[in-house]
Amino acid sequence: MLKAILLKRGMRSDRFLSYPFLRFSFLRNFIVALDAYALLQSQYWPREDIKAIQLERIRDILTHAKEKIPFWRDKFAAAKIDPQKISDWNEFLRLPITYKTDFKSKPVAYFTDQDLFAQEHITNTTSGSTAEPLIFFQDRHYETRSLAIARRILKIVSRSTLLPVIQVRARDRRGFDNNENLWFHTYNHNQLKYRINNLYQLAKNLKGPFVLYGFSSYLIEIARLCSEREIPLHPVAVIATGEGLQPSQKEFIESHLKTEVFNCYTTTELGWLAQDCEEHNLHINSEFAYVEIVDKDGMPLENGKQGRVIVTTFDNKIMPFIRYDTGDLGSLFTELCACGRTLPQLKIIGRQVDMIVLPDNRTVPSLDILGVFEKRLEFIRQYQLIQKNVDEFFVKIVPEKETIGSDRLIAIANHLRRNLHPGIRVEFEIVKEIPSTASGKKIYFKSLINAASPHHKDAPTS
Ligand SMILES: [Zn+2]
Numbered sequence: 001m002l003k004a005i006l007l008k009r010g011m012r013s014d015r016f017l018s019y020p021f022l023r024f025s026f027l028r029n030f031i032v033a034l035d036a037y038a039l040l041q042s043q044y045w046p047r048e049d050i051k052a053i054q055l056e057r058i059r060d061i062l063t064h065a066k067e068k069i070p071f072w073r074d075k076f077a078a079a080k081i082d083p084q085k086i087s088d089w090n091e092f093l094r095l096p097i098t099y100k101t102d103f104k105s106k107p108v109a110y111f112t113d114q115d116l117f118a119q120e121h122i123t124n125t126t127s128g129s130t131a132e133p134l135i136f137f138q139d140r141h142y143e144t145r146s147l148a149i150a151r152r153i154l155k156i157v158s159r160s161t162l163l164p165v166i167q168v169r170a171r172d173r174r175g176f177d178n179n180e181n182l183w184f185h186t187y188n189h190n191q192l193k194y195r196i197n198n199l200y201q202l203a204k205n206l207k208g209p210f211v212l213y214g215f216s217s218y219l220i221e222i223a224r225l226c227s228e229r230e231i232p233l234h235p236v237a238v239i240a241t242g243e244g245l246q247p248s249q250k251e252f253i254e255s256h257l258k259t260e261v262f263n264c265y266t267t268t269e270l271g272w273l274a275q276d277c278e279e280h281n282l283h284i285n286s287e288f289a290y291v292e293i294v295d296k297d298g299m300p301l302e303n304g305k306q307g308r309v310i311v312t313t314f315d316n317k318i319m320p321f322i323r324y325d326t327g328d329l330g331s332l333f334t335e336l337c338a339c340g341r342t343l344p345q346l347k348i349i350g351r352q353v354d355m356i357v358l359p360d361n362r363t364v365p366s367l368d369i370l371g372v373f374e375k376r377l378e379f380i381r382q383y384q385l386i387q388k389n390v391d392e393f394f395v396k397i398v399p400e401k402e403t404i405g406s407d408r409l410i411a412i413a414n415h416l417r418r419n420l421h422p423g424i425r426v427e428f429e430i431v432k433e434i435p436s437t438a439s440g441k442k443i444y445f446k447s448l449i450n451a452a453s454p455h456h457k458d459a460p461t462s
Pocket residue numbers: 277278279280281283337338339340341
């Protein structure tokens with residue numbers, strides 16, 4: 001029964017969501033509750049059982065992709081793979097890795113399910129940690145399972161699946177539930193200092209315990225402001241996403257907000273991939289995604305070895321991500337965790353809070369500049385912002401087409417001045433490629449002034 005729920009078979013079939021009259025929120029809530037119930041059990045199941053479920057779900061998503069999406073049909077044909085006949089892992093692993101750039105300069109209809117496209121769906125952009133802007137789409141099937149995963153996370157951090165979560169929302173649109181009242185909107189990091197009392201008011205209005213969720217760099221600033229202004233925010237727990245947290249930064253938030261911080265590993269396009277347990281080990285949501293670590297040639301690496309993080313998610317049918325390169329580096333561990341969960345553990349390397357230090361000592365997280373480039377993804381393939389001096393920036397751009405007009409470059413420079421500081425100088429160079437770091441990671445922000453600081457030593461530049 002629980003296995004059928006995880007596999008979305010029978011009563012839990014996604015077909016439900018296709019009937020317009022069944023789209024009412026109570027039905028969706030019922031599905032989410034059912035999924036969450038199954039996920040709270042399956043995290044302790046024997047590993048072979050989960051592996052078997054994963055292979056079935058992979059077969060399902062590949063079969064769907066072949067039927068509905070030309071991009072995948074062509075890719076399977078080239079690799080001579082018939083999704084229905086995949087009977088073991090080796091066959092699946094013959095499929096070449098997919099990169100963000102594979103979707104670019106192709107019509108949306110080529111890589112999406114047009115039937116699902118005609119229904120309600122989410123459109124979003126990301127360039128995340130790879131500095132290559134991408135437009136992507138998420139459907140209802142993804143959304144319901146994703147909300148159930150969020151409840152599993154909530155249970156870990158607060159012992160309850162129903163505690164309110166205040167979501168600090170700048171660019172992130174990933175949600176714990178659809179309750180807009182719990183979103184604390186902030187335009188950017190810099191605005192937090194003017195809006196921190198609004199956050200406190202929102203928490204006070206709840207008249208009870210709550211969890212705080214947001215980007216690591218934003219949480220650090222909230223902790224700093226609460227301590228400086230003696231604001232008694234006191235969330236039951238904090239869930240940090242986006243950039244990774246250094247132990248000292250985690251401690252900083254915990255001591256200033258008098259709470260416990262839990263990390264989670266997410267990407268905008270893939271969703272909730274892994275989260276800390278009570279022991280603070282990052283467990284993969286294996287019922288939702290298959291995570292592999294491969295070397296630079298795409299060959300699978302053994303446990304504990306560091307390599308590229310490749311992900312296949314099972315629920316997003318409108319635009320499946322199959323053997324997709326996240327651009328992140330990490331390693332996998334299968335040792336048993338003291339928490340009792342059998343879900344494998346992941347370590348992510350090199351994601352960190354990168355602060356850009358500006359004139360008048362203003363600091364802005366490098367995350368705040370992503371929007372400038374994502375907004376212009378139709379003509380930017382890849383970018384890198386290099387800070388040469390406190391008020392001097394250099395932007396490298398790999399254009400989508402041949403070149404980029406000067407009016408567009410002026411607009412980018414102005415947008416950067418708005419997000420960073422009005423007094424900065426911005427220069428551009430249009431290049432054919434931007435080299436990755438020695439370890440194979442593409443980075444979007446590089447500071448030449450802080451190069452010697454320990455903050456940056458994990459992100460070597462090539
Ligand atoms: Zn654990």
